[in-house]
Amino acid sequence: MDRRDWDQIAKDAGFSPRVMRQRVQELVDTMVAQRVEATQLVFDMDGAEARMVERVADLIEKNALRIAGRLR
Numbered sequence: 001m002d003r004r005d006w007d008q009i010a011k012d013a014g015f016s017p018r019v020m021r022q023r024v025q026e027l028v029d030t031m032v033a034q035r036v037e038a039t040q041l042v043f044d045m046d047g048a049e050a051r052m053v054e055r056v057a058d059l060i061e062k063n064a065l066r067i068a069g070r071l072r
Helices: 003-013 017-033 035-043 050-070
Strands: none
Touching: 003 017, 017 035, 017 050, 035 050
16 A cells, blocks of 8 residues: 555545644554563463564554554
8 A cells, every 4th residue: 555545535534634643653653662561571472472563563563663663
């Protein structure tokens, strides 16, 4: 998805494309900022494997940053 796709989703939902892009960026920023805390929370769960938790956290962050990069 690129910026045009996000703009179209916003228009279809009755939102301002600019506001939608800002909100998505805010969510990405929050996800990245909370990664360490969220990773630790999951790691502390029974049965969690450190390597798997880190791998999934890394994939989530990379995907979020990729989405943010496409908003421009």
